[in-house]
Amino acid sequence: xxxxxxxxxxxxxxxxxxxxxxxxxxxxxxxxxxxxxxxxxxxxxxxxxxxxxxxxxxxxxxxxxxxxxxxxxxxxxxxxxxxxxxxxxxxxxxxxxxxxxxxxxxxxxxxxxxxxxxxxxxxxxxxxxxxxxxxxxxxxxxxxxxxxxxxxxxxxxxxxxxxxxxxxxxxxxxxxxxxxxxxxxxxxxxxxxxxxxxxxxxxxxxxxxxxxxxxxxxxxxxxxxxxxxxxxxxxxxxxxxxxxxxxxxxxxxxxxxxxxxxxxxxxxxxxxxxxxxxxxxxxxxxxxxxxxxxxxxxxxxxxxxxxxxxxxxxxxxxx
Numbered sequence: 491x492x493x494x495x496x497x498x499x500x501x502x503x504x505x506x507x508x509x510x511x512x513x514x515x516x517x518x519x520x521x522x523x524x525x526x527x528x529x530x531x532x533x534x535x536x537x538x539x540x541x542x543x544x545x546x547x548x549x550x551x552x553x554x555x556x557x558x559x560x561x562x563x564x565x566x567x568x569x570x571x572x573x574x575x576x577x578x579x580x581x582x583x584x585x586x587x588x589x590x591x592x593x594x595x596x597x598x599x600x601x602x603x604x605x606x607x608x609x610x611x612x613x614x615x616x617x618x619x620x621x622x623x624x625x626x627x628x629x630x631x632x633x634x635x636x637x638x639x640x641x642x643x644x645x646x647x648x649x650x651x652x653x654x655x656x657x658x659x660x661x662x663x664x665x666x667x668x669x670x671x672x673x674x675x676x677x678x679x680x681x682x683x684x685x686x687x688x689x690x691x692x693x694x695x696x697x698x699x700x701x702x703x704x705x706x707x708x709x710x711x712x713x714x715x716x717x718x719x720x721x722x723x724x725x726x727x728x729x730x731x732x733x734x735x736x737x738x739x740x741x742x743x744x745x746x747x748x749x750x751x752x753x754x755x756x757x758x759x760x761x762x763x764x765x766x767x768x769x770x771x772x773x774x775x776x777x778x779x780x781x782x783x784x785x786x787x788x789x790x791x792x793x794x795x796x797x798x799x800x801x802x803x804x805x806x807x808x809x
Contacts, residue, residue: 547566558700559581564702573698574773578783585699586701589698591686591695593757596629612642612662613643671752714802714803721761725807731754734750774787
């Protein structure tokens with residue numbers, strides 16, 4: 491999950507936040523202790539929205555489905571693929587907004603030029619059923635490969651896939667920041683899928699903001715304020731690249747300024763442009779095709795999304 495953590499940090503979002511519940515529908519009537527993590531631009535924007543008690547659950551990281559579903563945290567960034575599977579499994583999460591397009595890249599050794607050429611090859615994943623395996627499964631199925639029989643999945647819980655790739659022990663793996671930046675700097679392997687620019691992946695969001703349904707229903711004003719702060723922080727990743735990258739390093743979110751700057755530069759933040767529901771529908775269709783979910787896209791959208799706040803903020807926060 492180190493890679494996922496860096497993605498979250500690169501977008502300058504809180505890993506997950508437990509926000510003061512004093513707002514209700516009366517903006518500004520909140521109190522409590524401020525416990526924000528140093529260096530977070532989102533934390534400052536949340537305070538500007540009137541929040542005074544901001545807490546970060548570092549242990550949950552970006553795959554914070556269970557903490558959100560169980561009410562441990564109120565909001566968290568979650569990969570679209572995993573959010574769809576969570577809703578299908580009956581987890582109590584409500585998807586509220588989208589954040590960015592494309593943050594993961596499929597690396598392969600020299601001599602492999604496409605996903606189709608992975609037939610019979612070895613692909614490294616941290617654990618069976620991991621997010622990486624889910625995403626590469628979808629990629630393989632898109633080009634007609636059988637993800638079960640046509641590729642060899644290599645799992646090594648104690649060794650990161652990037653280490654196996656560097657050692658030449660696997661043919662491919664899915665890299666999340668800062669792995670792609672590191673491999674490019676070392677000139678190891680090459681990218682056969684960049685989800686930030688390659689279709690169809692570049693047409694859909696990779697990350698969403700999920701909220702606890704009870705919090706969203708009980709505190710709609712606070713929910714909208716929290717989303718406003720997160721989306722403003724997302725905008726800063728576009729308009730103030732160098733400043734945000736430096737702040738990530740100064741706040742000990744990531745050690746290397748050049749990797750942080752490249753990550754921010756490489757990842758499109760198009761929360762105004764693309765339709766969040768299209769992303770959920772597309773992932774639901776693809777996951778259903780490979781047997782990873784049972785629900786229809788319509789049921790996933792009906793059971794686990796609420797775009798009211800996002801639609802209002804799109805009108806308010808014009809580019």
